[in-house]
Amino acid sequence: MRPLLFTAALVALLSASGAGARQPEKKTDPKAKVDPKAKDDGAPKFTLKVTTANIRLGAHISGPKVGPDDLKGKVVVVDFWGVNCAPCLAAMPGTAALNAELADFGLVVLGSHAQTAPAEQVKAVAASRGANFSITDNTRVDGGNDFQGIPHVMVFDHTGACVYRGDPRTAETRARLAVGEMLVANAGREKFAAPVAGIVADLKKGQPPALLLPRVVAAQTGAKEPAADAKALLASMTALGQAKLERAQEKAGADPVEAFLLVEKLPAAYKGTPLAKDAAALVAKLKKDKAVAAELAARPALEVVRQFDAQLSARPGSDVASAAEFQKGNADLLKQLKAKVAQMKKTWPDAKATGEAVAIAERYAAAP
Incomplete structure (x- = not known):
C-alpha cells in the first residue's frame, strides 16, 4: 500500500512559503495561501450535504473521459488542484498510485483544475506528475463551494453520499474504506x-x-x-474486470489494439482468479496480431517522448511553446523531440503510441 501524498511537515513548509491555493470558481490569485481548513484535526468543517448528483463536470483536458453515468454506484474522489499549487503537485503522484490500485475495483478520480492556466499547460503538468485519471477544467460540486483554497478533496461513497472533505492525506484512507464497503455491499x-x-x-x-x-x-x-x-x-x-474482458472479446476481431488496451492489465489486477486466467489467454492471443505488436514496439519510444515533454513543460515559457524565445532557448531539446517523433511516424505510423507522441510534439510546435 502506497501512502498518499505528502507529510504534515511538507504541507506546513509549503504553506509557510505561500505556495498554493485558490477558489475553483472565482479563479483569483494563483499564489494565495494553502487553505488552513484543509488541515484535518478530526472536526468536520465543511458541509457533507452534497452528493455525486451535485457534481458538474468541467471541460475534459486529459485522461479518461468521464460522464455522469460513470459516477453511479462508484466511489468518487474529486481532487481540486492547480498548476501553481505546490502541495497539490506533491500530492498528485500519490493520487495516481491510489487510482492505479483501485480503479479496477470501482474508484473514479476526478482531478478538477481550479486555477487559471491554458489547457495545454494543465495537461503537461498533470502528465509530468503521473496523472492517470480524468483531468478537467473547473469541475465543481453544487452546494459544496464552502472552501477557500486548495488542495481540497471530496470523497463520495457508492451510494452517492459525501463521506469526507478536506486534506488529501486523510482522503486516501477514506477512499479505501469506501471501496471496501462498496465491494462488500455489492x-x-x-x-x-x-x-x-x-x-x-x-x-x-x-x-x-x-x-x-x-x-x-x-x-x-x-x-x-x-x-x-x-x-x-x-x-x-471482479465485476468491472469481467465487463472489460467481455468488451475486449467483442472487439478482438475488428479492433485488436483497442481490445488489447482493455485487457492487458487485467491479469495483474485480478491475479489468482479465473478472470485473470481468461484475460491472460486473450492477451497472449492478441500479442500475435501485427498491429498489437507494433503498438508494443512503439511504447519505449513514446516513453522517451514523454521524458522530453516532462523536461520542456518545466521550463519557463512552456505555456506558449510556439513563441520564438522558447523555441530558441530550447532548440536542442526540441530538435531531439522532433527527430524521435519522426522516427516513430516512419516506423509505426498507425500506432496509438505514435499518435500520442505527435500530439506532444505539436504542443511544442515540433511536429515533423
Whole structure:
C-alpha cells in the first residue's frame, strides 16, 4: 500500500512559503495561501450535504473521459488542484498510485483544475506528475463551494453520499474504506460465514482488494455456505474486470489494439482468479496480431517522448511553446523531440503510441 501524498511537515513548509491555493470558481490569485481548513484535526468543517448528483463536470483536458453515468454506484474522489499549487503537485503522484490500485475495483478520480492556466499547460503538468485519471477544467460540486483554497478533496461513497472533505492525506484512507464497503455491499449478503467474514472485515478496513482475492478464491472450495458467500464476494470484486474482458472479446476481431488496451492489465489486477486466467489467454492471443505488436514496439519510444515533454513543460515559457524565445532557448531539446517523433511516424505510423507522441510534439510546435 502506497501512502498518499505528502507529510504534515511538507504541507506546513509549503504553506509557510505561500505556495498554493485558490477558489475553483472565482479563479483569483494563483499564489494565495494553502487553505488552513484543509488541515484535518478530526472536526468536520465543511458541509457533507452534497452528493455525486451535485457534481458538474468541467471541460475534459486529459485522461479518461468521464460522464455522469460513470459516477453511479462508484466511489468518487474529486481532487481540486492547480498548476501553481505546490502541495497539490506533491500530492498528485500519490493520487495516481491510489487510482492505479483501485480503479479496477470501482474508484473514479476526478482531478478538477481550479486555477487559471491554458489547457495545454494543465495537461503537461498533470502528465509530468503521473496523472492517470480524468483531468478537467473547473469541475465543481453544487452546494459544496464552502472552501477557500486548495488542495481540497471530496470523497463520495457508492451510494452517492459525501463521506469526507478536506486534506488529501486523510482522503486516501477514506477512499479505501469506501471501496471496501462498496465491494462488500455489492456482494448482496447480509452476513458472511467464516472464513469469508474475515476477508470482509479486512475489506472494510481498507486493505487492498487485489491482495485479498486469492483468499476469496480459496474460500470457494470449502463448505457449501462459505463457498457461496465467497462466490458472491468474488463476483462483486471482479465485476468491472469481467465487463472489460467481455468488451475486449467483442472487439478482438475488428479492433485488436483497442481490445488489447482493455485487457492487458487485467491479469495483474485480478491475479489468482479465473478472470485473470481468461484475460491472460486473450492477451497472449492478441500479442500475435501485427498491429498489437507494433503498438508494443512503439511504447519505449513514446516513453522517451514523454521524458522530453516532462523536461520542456518545466521550463519557463512552456505555456506558449510556439513563441520564438522558447523555441530558441530550447532548440536542442526540441530538435531531439522532433527527430524521435519522426522516427516513430516512419516506423509505426498507425500506432496509438505514435499518435500520442505527435500530439506532444505539436504542443511544442515540433511536429515533423
